[in-house]
Amino acid sequence: MDAFYASVELLRRPELRGQPVIVGGRGRPAPTSRGVVTTASYEARRFGVRSGMPLRTALAKCPDAVFLPTDFDEYRRISRLFKHAIGQIAPAIEDRGIDEVYIDLTDVPGVEVEQGAAVAREIKHNVFVATGLSCSVGIAPNKLLAKLGSELDKPDGLVVLGVADLPTRIWPLPASRINGIGPKAAARLSAMNIHTIGDLARTPLTALIARFGEHSGHWLARVARGEDERPVVTHSEPKSRSRETTFERDLDPTSEREAIDATLDRLATQVAADLGRRHIMGRTIGIKLRFDDFTTVTRDLTLPQPTAEAALFARTARGMLASVPLRRRVRLLGVRVSNLVSFAPADRPTELALL
Secondary structure, eight states: OOSHHHHHHHHHOGGGTTSOEEEOTTSSOOTTOOOBOSEEOHHHHTTTOOTTOBHHHHHHHOTTOEEEOOOHHHHHHHHHHHHHHHHTTOOOEEEOSTTOEEEOOTTSTTTTGGGGHHHHHHHHHHHHHHHSOOOOEEEOSSHHHHHHHHTTTOSSOEEEOOGGGIIIIITTSBGGGSTTOOHHHHHHHHHTTOOBHHHHHHSOHHHHHHHHOHHHHHHHHHHHTTOOOOOOOOOOOOOEEEEEEEEEEEEOTTTTHHHHHHHHHHHHHHHHHHHHHTTEEEEEEEEEEEETTOOEEEEEEEEEEEEOOHHHHHHHHHHHHTTSOOOSOEEEEEEEEEEEEEOOGGGOOOOOOOO
């Protein structure tokens, strides 16, 4: 999806179209804000605003931008709509998060027309009708090239790639455009004078193995040649669900304990809602605290039976919080549930009583 969170906000605020819009945190940042940019409209991106950037930095780069708070409930609602719209045409979908999917088009009728472009246009049309939003599609023999293709002509793009297109369309791209090559790996490649995917493809395998090891060296060589054998995985069991928040300012564990407890309750309720929507229960509940000196503490407790009850999650989380010595101000708080099992709605157990 194209600038997904920002695009969803513009559906509700069409008067902001054409303006730089930045979504993140609670909206326009205070001078001491620790929030980060969740996404930005393409107008804001022209000023150098990027996802993950501190909101204060984004404000300095684009002081005239409109800052909007995040609304993940609405983003998830629209996400379900666009995935359902795709599934009406191509049901073999790998969910890659709130705004992205991989689709196996192999058995979709008409996929042979224009190398799949006709089906892609139908998918784009269905998504727009369902959501009012545009998306960008990359069609290729594998997931690696499809992902790269989907980013070549944003927004509202449609790109068909084959192996023959590697020298002209893929090799000129920065090596960091490949998923799996993060900032640290990109810096190590740069130290070897490898800046583009083409540079990587021309580097001897022995040199890559010497620098990155056997496994990573071979992987780098393969992806530079556009090779990717990963299947489209249409179903996978989640291992855990979590929610966490970084406070706008560090909270005092004595005078602001009520706010800490309320946040813990809210996070536990959100995790329970996440699990309930997916008909999943969990046995192990955990909390995470990060203090103002960046030390992090975790606690976990495994229940006798799985549950998805928000009140039980909250009580258990509070009990674990009481076991943590709160001698410093609290910077971050999180709740996590693991040991997950699926259940049919009619089989959902009643809440457990913990002594």
